[in-house]
């Protein structure tokens with residue numbers, strides 16, 4: 001029987017991370033019964049709190065994306081999950097352990113794809129993978145890891161001669177060497193062209209389908225929309241929206257755009273929802289996309305006008321994100 005700890009690979013509760021130290025609010029001190037001095041007053045936190053009490057879980061086999069504005073606290077959070085630092089408050093459990101205190105138990109079970117591998121660029125792909133395998137507990141065969149990322153044919157090429165996409169794939173192969181149950185991908189497709197990005201997405205999906213739990217941090221919202229089972233958007237150290245991509249966008253209005261037909265003024269439009277016009281370009285924001293679109297199309301047919309450039313779409317994750325970044329409109333409590 002599976003316990004909750006088996007199911008939840010990551011459990012984060014009221015997690016905080018502060019950079020800097022604590023200082024006493026007073027310089028006065030009192031003498032204690034045994035003659036030693038102790039400061040009077042409460043400790044006051046100084047420094048900067050980058051993670052401000054966030055909670056979330058990641059279930060086994062799930063692909064969870066952490067998104068955020070610049071400086072939102074994504075890296076600070078992921079470092080706590082990887083056990084690279086201790087939290088200043090709250091709790092984090094990874095694979096049932098405290099990843100900082102029980103690092104020896106957690107480390108062999110996780111894989112981390114770094115943004116800059118930092119390997120000697122004169123080594124070949126195979127030499128690099130062998131070197132890394134030598135530092136990895138229970139490494140899978142090097143050939144298997146290279147095959148998984150499609151680098152078999154390039155195994156004798158020096159790293160410095162690889163393309164950007166091939167380097168990212170090598171970074172991923174190294175992260176996969178330990179056969180991780182939990183994989184951290186930090187900006188895995190930054191700097192890659194559209195085709196290589198799509199190939200990387202396919203690879204990430206395959207890993208997820210094979211049962212690997214994946215935590216993805218990315219600046220690309222289309223990437224999160226395409227890959228994530230669930231996601232959290234961070235802003236100033238807090239989670240301001242979370243859920244499936246569909247849940248996160250559901251609360252946002254859909255959009256209809258078209259050119260105002262010649263001889264028609266904005267006031268003549270039939271819409272029961274307000275439309276904003278910039279020159280001849282009209283934009284309608286509505287929570288009832290189908291009804292608004294039907295109303296508009298019936299009106300255009302009756303009036304025998306063409307709606308040039310007609311474009312109707314549900315809210316995208318990108319719009320939800322931009323709304324949050326612009327002013328925390330619709331912000332959910334952390």
Ligand SMILES: Nc1ncnc2c1ncn2[C@@H]1O[C@H](COP(=O)(O)OP(=O)(O)OP(=O)(O)O)[C@@H](O)[C@H]1O
Pocket residue numbers: 019020048049050068069070071072073074075076077
């Ligand atoms: N060592 C540090 N000391 C003090 N402040 C820090 C330190 N590291 C990060 N910060 C601050 O903490 C905040 C969160 O940084 P973090 O790198 O976690 O954000 P991020 O969401 O990963 O950002 P980005 O997307 O820009 O990489 C930022 O304001 C950053 O300046």
